[in-house]
Amino acid sequence: MSGFDEMLVSDKDVRAPYSRFHSWYAQQVPQTLAQKATEAESFFRRTGITFNVYGEQEAAERLIPFDIVPRIISGSEWGRLAEGIEQRVKALNAFLDDIYHDQEIVRAGVVPSRLIENNEAFLPQMVGFRPPGGVYTHIIGVDIVRTAENQFYVLEDNARTPSGVSYMIENRETMMQMFPELFAQNRVRPVETYPGHLRRSLSAVAPSACSGSPRVAILTPGIHNSAYYEHAFLADQMGVELVEGSDLKLIDGRIAMRTTEGYLPIDVLYRRVDDAYLDPLAFRPDSMLGVPGIMDVYRSGGITIANAPGTGIADDKAIYSYMPAIVEFYTGRPAILENVPTFRCAEADSLAHVLDNLHELVVKEVHGSGGYGMLVGPAASKAEREAFAAKLRERPGNYIAQPTLALSTVPILTEAGLAPRHVDLRPFVLVSDIVKIIPGGLTRVALKQGSLVVNSSQGGGTKDTWVLED
Known part of the structure; x- marks a missing residue:
């Protein structure tokens, strides 16, 4: 499946953002570039930049492939993207505040009540409570694709615990x-300032109980988590403590962490633990990953949890299908960034269409992530499609479907030289008293020729993403 080529207009004509890179590449020795690619892999391996794969007995820890050809975006293109992203994340936070309070969007008939009431990600414990600063989702990853028509679309929102920023x-x-x-030839906007922006953003939403400089910590499930490298990396880069649930306890109405100086209260906890495991007194009683009583402390103003519990409903792919209407409802303007057209399988007409056209659609679980639990119709066998059709008929409300998009391509380095591969983009957004969008993000690339699956867990790789100063 061909797509919009982000570097080439034709075999001879290069798009403006890639002009300096293309001239530089023409002067390089292929063997030298191949050696550089090997050096990059060695660097990542020495640094320990790996991710864990669940459900596999062998080779559970993998290196994410890295391609040395940058993805390059012009400043003007990025400006349009950033405007749409900011509008979207503001609407997401307004939506979360609304559904946990007055539910005006439901009463207006914009979003069906069943998508809220029957949603496992909707937490009754958050009803009537407003987090410090009124911010629900402090760190957001917005997955964006570019189609054959050179149109940007939002593929999905990651409002719970988006990962990948350490790789960026x-x-x-x-x-x-x-x-x-x-870098001397191209004016590339920085991304390495992210940890400083993250700490500043988290500190800006400290709770009322905070006095003085906010104490920030990152809560990790532990070393076996697939994103543990990132948890440790961000703690180190921000200069804050990385803690597990066993390091924390409730003392005098505050959540305190164990230190060499005794237990010290935490003001802001950037948690990388799912809602269900956050507090065994409020959610799963068998959880050993969270902190007993933290929800009571949270609701009493003793700590800020980022992202707020209950934000996962904004990740729901059925909710996603209503995002253009949600954006317009809260901002008063049409969505600058459009959604990918989406069929809600819970609706009888949509289900019938999806079942009749499985061979050309991508079907996803509404709570799925990481490329799991989905069907890529054009790449599936007849038997796989029939088996998936049975799942759809059994639980139609658990799925949405989208057309198979011709994702844009950017060059990667192969043994034969540069070759186009499909990509998506995950910009990272920080929300506090301001919205800060890091210029660039994580470009994920499908390294196999013709593949549209970019997830690292499914064999994809990553690239450095350059946003140029115009």
């Missing part, structure tokens, strides 16, 4: 070490 930063550091001359 490490990719940039690696590129700057290996190709300093490229």
Whole structure:
């Protein structure tokens, strides 16, 4: 499936953002570039930049492949994207505040009540409570694709615990070490400032109980979590403590962490633990990952939890299908960034259409992530489609479907030279008293020729993403 080529207009004509890179590449020795690619892999392996794969007995810890050809976006293109992203994240926070309070969007008939009431990600414990600063989702990853028509679309929102920002930063550091001359020739906006922006953003939403400089910590499920490297990386880069549930306890109405100086209260907890495991007194009683009583402390103003519990409903792919209407409802303007057209299988007409056209659609679970639990119709066998059709008929409300998009392509380095591969983009957004969008994000690339699956867990790789100063 072909797509919009982000570097080439034709075999001879190069798009403006790639002009300096293309001229530089023409002067390089292929063997030298291949050696650089090997050096990059060695660097990532030495640094420990890996992710864990669940459900596999062998090779559970993998290196995410890194391609040394940058993805380059012009400043003007990025400006349009950033405007749409900011509008969307403001609407997401307004939506979360509304559904946990007056539910005006439901009463207006914009979003069906069943999608809220029957949603496992909707937490009754959050009803009537407003987090410090009125911010629900402090760190957001917005997955964006570019189609054959050179149109940007939002593929999905990641409002719970978006991952991948450490790879964005490490990719940039690696590129700057290996190709300093490229950065001298191109005015590339920085991404390495993210940890400082993150700490500032988290500190800005400290709770009322905070006095003085806010104490921030990151809560991790532990070393076996697939994103543990990122948890440790961000704690180190921000200069804050990385803690597990066993390091924390409730003392005098505050959540305190164990230190060499005794237990000290935490003001802001950036949690990378799912809602269900956050507080065994409020959610799963068998959880060993969270902190007993933290929800009571949270609701009493003793701590800020980022992202807020209950934000996962904004990740729901059925809710996603209403996002253009949600954006317009809260901002008063049509959505700048459009959704990918989406069929809600819970609706009889949509289900019938999806069942008749499984061979050309992508079907996803409404709570799915990481490329799991989905069917890529054009790549599936007849038997796989029939088996999936049975799942759809049994639980139609658990799925949405979308057309198979011709994702844009950018070049990767192969043994034969540059070759186009399909990509998406995950910009990272920080929300506090201001909205801060990091210029660039994580570009994920489908390394197999013709593949549209970019997830690292499914064989995809990553690239450094350059946003140029115009």
